[in-house]
Amino acid sequence: MTRKLLILLFFLVTFLAKSQSLEWKTDMVDAITLSNEERKPLLILFTAANAPENLQNEVFKTLDFEKWSRRNVILVKLDLSDTGISSEVREQNIKLKNAFGVAGLPEVCYAKGSIGNGKTAFSLLGRLPYSSNGVKAFITDSNLILNPE
Template identity: 60%
Template sequence: MTRKLLIPLFFITSFFAEAQNIVWKTNFNDAITVSNDEKKPMLIYFTIDGAPKNIETEIFKTPDFAVWSRDNVVLVKLDLSDQSVSEAVRDQNIKIKNAFGVEELPQVCFAMASVRKGKTTFNALGKVAYKPGGAKSWINDCNLLLRPE
């Protein structure tokens, strides 16, 4: 009897632990390379210290988001208040934020990008704001943006 309970518990625990193993790229140039290699758009999460954390706690830390993001996007987190990055990286991140027309933080943008002759060209796919309703609803909005039919 105990064994029958432990096996499903093991799988459930593994599944929820996977949601915590999401890897966010913080170097934009590396993210562009991975995005192009995997032929997946980037999900760029612009944030700053003190910004509301609803999207992180209700969306990004769920098993649904972990599975969806692994299969569909390259995750990029640009924390504009991160003191551990160089001034040049911080300036680059602010320029990227401005290029996407981001005014309020946090904000999620989707894009493809390419680098040719040292110049980065973006193909902005759109923005998806946080809204209450859970991860499945938010993911559905993202899918509509990424795969318009």
Template identity: 60%
Template sequence: MTQKLLILLLFLGSPFAHAQSLVWKTDMNDAIMLGVEQKKPLLIFFTAAGMPQNIQNEIFSTPDFAVWSRDNVILVRLDLSDQNISSTAMEQNVRLKTAFGVEELPQVCFAIASVKKGKTTFNKLGLMPYKPGGAKSWISQSNLILNPE
């Protein structure tokens, strides 16, 4: 009986382990370097304290999103209410929010970063707000932004 219970817990716990293994960058410079190195676009999640958790609970915490994000994007979380980051980093994050046209939080922006002669430029691919429908629908719509045909 104990062995069956352990197997059941392992089976049920494995999707949650995948969802918990997401690595979110919080420093934009680190994310840019990684994106350039891996030739992947950035998924920049603009958020702040007190924002609805729907996108995190229904999309980001799923095994489907964990697998998709690992293969397709560099995850960046920019919390615009984080009191633990420097004022320089906060100013940079707010400038990015404005430059990408993010008006409501939380919101995701897809962008490709490039660095030439020490200067970083961004190519905004699109914005993706939370939409009900689950992770598979959100991923499908994100793929249309990342791979327009």
């Protein structure tokens, strides 16, 4: 009996750990390269250490979002308060935030990117600020941005 319980517990822990394993890119060049290879737009999360975690908890940490994001987007997290990045990268991230018109944090932008002749260019598809409507509404709103038919 104990052995069966331990086996069940092992599988549950493994499943839960796997279900929360989103891969967020932090390097924009790598993200654009992957985006173009997989032909998926970028979901860019602009955030900072002092930003509310509601979006993380209510949307990004759900199984529904994990399934949707794996099929539809390349995830990019730009933490504007990250002290582990160079001042040049931080400045580029802030310029990108301003260019996309992001006012409050956290906020999500959908974009396509390209790199040519050493220059990076973006095409903003849409922005999605935090809303307390939950993951299903977030996915619906995201699909409207990504598929504006």
